[in-house]
Amino acid sequence: MIERAFLGTVSFKIxxxxxxxxxxxxxxxxxxxxxxxxxxxxxLTTFGxxxxxxxxxxxxxxxxxxxxxxxxxxxxxxxxxxxxxxxFGALAAAVLVFILxxxxxxxxxxxxxxxxxxxxxxxxxxxxxVHPGSYIPSLNCLKLSNAVFTRSDGxxxxxxxxxxxxxxxxxxxxxxPIDAEKTRIPCNIVADRDCVITDAEVMxxxxxxxxxxxxxxxxxxxxxxxxxPGVSTKYYHAYAKIRGRYEESASFFQPYIDExxxxxxxxxxRTLKFFELSLPLFGDVLESGREYAVESSKVDLKFFGIKLxxxxxxxRYTEIDRSTxxxx
Numbered sequence: 157m158i159e160r161a162f163l164g165t166v167s168f169k170i171x172x173x174x175x176x177x178x179x180x181x182x183x184x185x186x187x188x189x190x191x192x193x194x195x196x197x198x199x200l201t202t203f204g205x206x207x208x209x210x211x212x213x214x215x216x217x218x219x220x221x222x223x224x225x226x227x228x229x230x231x232x233x234x235x236x237x238x239x240x241x242x243x244f245g246a247l248a249a250a251v252l253v254f255i256l257x258x259x260x261x262x263x264x265x266x267x268x269x270x271x272x273x274x275x276x277x278x279x280x281x282x283x284x285x286v287h288p289g290s291y292i293p294s295l296n297c298l299k300l301s302n303a304v305f306t307r308s309d310g311x312x313x314x315x316x317x318x319x320x321x322x323x324x325x326x327x328x329x330x331x332x333p334i335d336a337e338k339t340r341i342p343c344n345i346v347a348d349r350d351c352v353i354t355d356a357e358v359m360x361x362x363x364x365x366x367x368x369x370x371x372x373x374x375x376x377x378x379x380x381x382x383x384x385p386g387v388s389t390k391y392y393h394a395y396a397k398i399r400g401r402y403e404e405s406a407s408f409f410q411p412y413i414d415e416x417x418x419x420x421x422x423x424x425x426r427t428l429k430f431f432e433l434s435l436p437l438f439g440d441v442l443e444s445g446r447e448y449a450v451e452s453s454k455v456d457l458k459f460f461g462i463k464l465x466x467x468x469x470x471x472r473y474t475e476i477d478r479s480t481x482x483x484x
Contacts, residue, residue: 164204164228165189171197172219185213204230250459257458260290261321268329273310277325280307281316292318293468296424297453318455342391345378347371351400361394371400412483419449420475427469429454437468448473 172178175193182191182198186206192199202210204226214221236242263281265274281287284303286295297316304314304325313328345361352370356363361378365371380394425439442448451472456463 162229164226164230165201166204166207166210166226167224168200168202168210168214169197169222169224170200170214170219171222172214172217178217178219181213181217182210185209199224204228254457254459257321257460258292259321260286260288260292260295260323262288263323263325265325265327267327268310270310270329273308273327273329276308276310277304277327280304281323281325286323290323292321292323293455293457295323295455296426296470297455298451298470298472299424302422317453320458320461342380343393344376344380345394345396345398347373347375347377347400349373349400349402351402353377353398354401355399356396357398358394358396360392361396363396410483414481414483416479416481418477418479420477423448423473423475425471425473427471429467429469431465434469439471440473442473447476447478449476450474 170178170182175196175198179191179193179198182188182200186200186202186209188200188202190199190201200210207223211221263278263286265277268274280303281300284300286300295316295318297318300316301314304316304327305311308314310330311327312330315326317324317326350370350372353365353367356365356367356377358378361380362382363377364379365375365377371377377398378394378396380392382390382392384390423440423442425442426437428435428437451474452469453472454467454469457466457468458464
């Protein structure tokens, strides 16, 4: 069935003087699908690649050959093989699909529902050249993530990537400070560690220890609950300055040779990858002998949503400056 679909079939009607002899010749000349005689005519069906051979055999045998039918994909394609408009249209469609598969169609921002913050992020991306219609392989996702993070005061973390024709921006909002309770809530003051009280200055509350007393960690020093004889109990937010004496030991270590490192300039370079082959594109010039911390992000080229073995890799190089300080 596969052979018939690709090679096609041809049906012949052959008329001649010696039918039996011609029948034997046809069996030897081609791969027969069907062969029978009717009256003085031979009806043959064979594969399309034998058409010229059968026609030549009939001419050499002084037989009349008539092609009754042609079937198969090969004959259908022959009808359109010289219609160059089809090729141009297919090529134009392939180019258009390739371009659209690698063009930004939408920008999604996740991690926040603040419309003002979303508008700010979109504005930053627009200034960096990211908008519907941008060419995806030209995007520097590492640089875009850093731009969103550093230029927005409301962002604590940001990551920019691509998914198909969508630019995905994941952010974490800055934690908003909680408003302090302004009402006076009753509270006590307790000792932070074991010590001997050496000084006490109470502005609000009742001091429950004496100067010179030894107290333990967690012991109440100033109470915010004060009972007045004949009057209802009063609750206060205790406030006091209390000092104590205690002993504490600490250990310090400092090596004679101290190595320090600091980050310097940030440089970017791009590489076109085709399977395992890497072709450098463009970017900043790296200094030989310098130490760099390297990060990378990859954007795959797609066709009809299918990843091609071609991608653009962006490398971020951060200069590392190391210094050594020697102590005596």
